[in-house]
Amino acid sequence: MLFQMSVLCLLCLAVFSQSRAQDQASFNRSNDLTGRCVYTFAVVSPQESSCPGNITKSETHEVLRRLTLLEGLVSRLIAGGASGTGSGGLKHSDEDLQEAYAQVTRERNQLKLDQERLNSQVQKLQSALAELSQETELLRQRPCEPTNTSGGTLHEITPLKGLVDHFENNSFQEMKAELKEVPAPHLIPEGNRSRSGCGELLSVGDPVLHRKANGITGKYGVWLQDPDPRGPYFTEKTVWRIDAVGKDVRQLFMYEDMDQFSKGFPMKVLVLPEPVESTGATVYQGSLYYQRRRSRTLLRYNLTSEGVASRRDLPHASYHGQHPYSWGGYTDIDLAVDEQGLWAIYSTAKAKGAIIISQLDPETLETRRSWETRIRKNSVGNAFMMCGRLYTVASYTTHNTTINYMFDTATNEGQAIAVPFKNKYHYNSMVDYNHAQRKLYAWDNFHMVTIFSTQRLTHTHTRVHTHTHLT
């Protein structure tokens, strides 16, 4: 609880420092006994007591003062208009009227600006509150550990890691702590390929941190930008985030841009109609694509209309812990987007855990074509698509690991590779490629990072080969 209080305070301070903010959530207008119009603000924020009230007060006063002034001017104008037609009120010259009119316009514009500012502050606070409520709820659900109090000393604060482990063990998605590296490279000779503007992965950079989750629900999740956005309200700058810890994951956070994302101010929180399974979701052409919890059902959620636009089972796909990545966490079905469209990376009972790649129709979610690889899904930490090629990451925990295998759907051939890759925070739950940014997006142990990638655009193969054929 102490933690939450401090988060509340921080939030409050952050919001205030942004723009001597207002937390008035409702605005009331009524007539008083003399028939004058009176404006009042209602404050609903729970942060009230911890916020510096005087700033708010003076701002409120300012708005009120201007409103009163405006009311006065309007009534004078009305009175003036009435007097013009006869009945002996105040007389106004044209100049007076013009001046009054100009002033009214100025006041109105200023009020409009104020209102916009207030609205956006209220929206931000509401989003922040939603985030906090979710966290509170999860904290409540967590069973309390019996703690011994030794006389006179304070309770020891549970280290976050222990807390998270306990949390996951008791209530959440299955984790496999075991680490498996793919031992021997399986090498198949490569064929011919050349695609314009799209090349083989040469190297990746060091992870660049954009945001560290501050609640335990942020241990793992999905975060993305749409490489090909469609829709009036968002662009390629919009950032999307789902915290995947929990049994009923439905909240999709939308951030205006990377800056707001880094600061932790969502623009909007969308509540998905059906819960999300694990960290395989992706965002493409204005839709969120995700796997429904405990099913092989894929959903396309239109981010503009905020409704499910298509749904379809991914035929024969294993789900809910049958063929996850080595990390576990029900990562059975991983959706991916690259230059060539939408893909699903998964396995089936028939394939006995070997990775299957299917290209999906982004509209209907129908499978257009599938490829079966010879790499076992649970032997790799994660995978992503780039230029129609599947790449697998050997480990999700080892700091210095490699991208160890590549499968090309154009040639139907796979081969071992060894591109160095860093799991800087030792618990990488998601890796996705964004072709517009040419970056990998990853969620590594509370840390949301991007990783720059370099591709070979020409077509010469200089890789080191060790020609060991598969049996």
Ligand SMILES: *[C@@H]1O[C@H](CO)[C@@H](O)[C@H](O)[C@H]1NC(C)=O
């Ligand atoms: C608005 O103010 C009037 C008079 O003060 C009060 O009766 C009413 O409940 C207020 N409405 C809201 C929504 O605060």
Ligand SMILES: *[C@@H]1O[C@H](CO)[C@@H](O)[C@H](O)[C@H]1NC(C)=O
């Ligand atoms: C708030 O303002 C009042 C009067 O305007 C003043 O007496 C009081 O000390 C101020 N409180 C703080 C915390 O600044």
Ligand SMILES: *[C@@H]1O[C@H](CO)[C@@H](O)[C@H](O)[C@H]1NC(C)=O
């Ligand atoms: C906690 O308390 C129980 C009973 O009071 C005692 O048996 C146990 O040894 C204590 N555990 C620790 C770690 O102090």
Ligand SMILES: *[C@@H]1O[C@H](CO)[C@@H](O)[C@H](O)[C@H]1NC(C)=O
């Ligand atoms: C977590 O679950 C595993 C498997 O059920 C069990 O062996 C282990 O003791 C549990 N750990 C805790 C801290 O409860």
Ligand SMILES: *[C@@H]1O[C@H](CO)[C@@H](O)[C@H](O)[C@H]1NC(C)=O
């Ligand atoms: C590869 O492609 C080039 C040009 O596209 C062609 O000339 C060459 O014959 C192809 N090689 C193979 C092995 O298909």
Ligand SMILES: *[C@@H]1O[C@H](CO)[C@@H](O)[C@H](O)[C@H]1NC(C)=O
């Ligand atoms: C999403 O919904 C909006 C509004 O209904 C519609 O205009 C748009 O075409 C839809 N987008 C997709 C990709 O279906």
Ligand SMILES: *[C@@H]1O[C@H](CO)[C@@H](O)[C@H](O)[C@H]1NC(C)=O
């Ligand atoms: C990872 O590799 C870098 C050099 O590439 C080295 O400096 C660093 O110590 C290595 N880290 C670990 C944990 O092995």
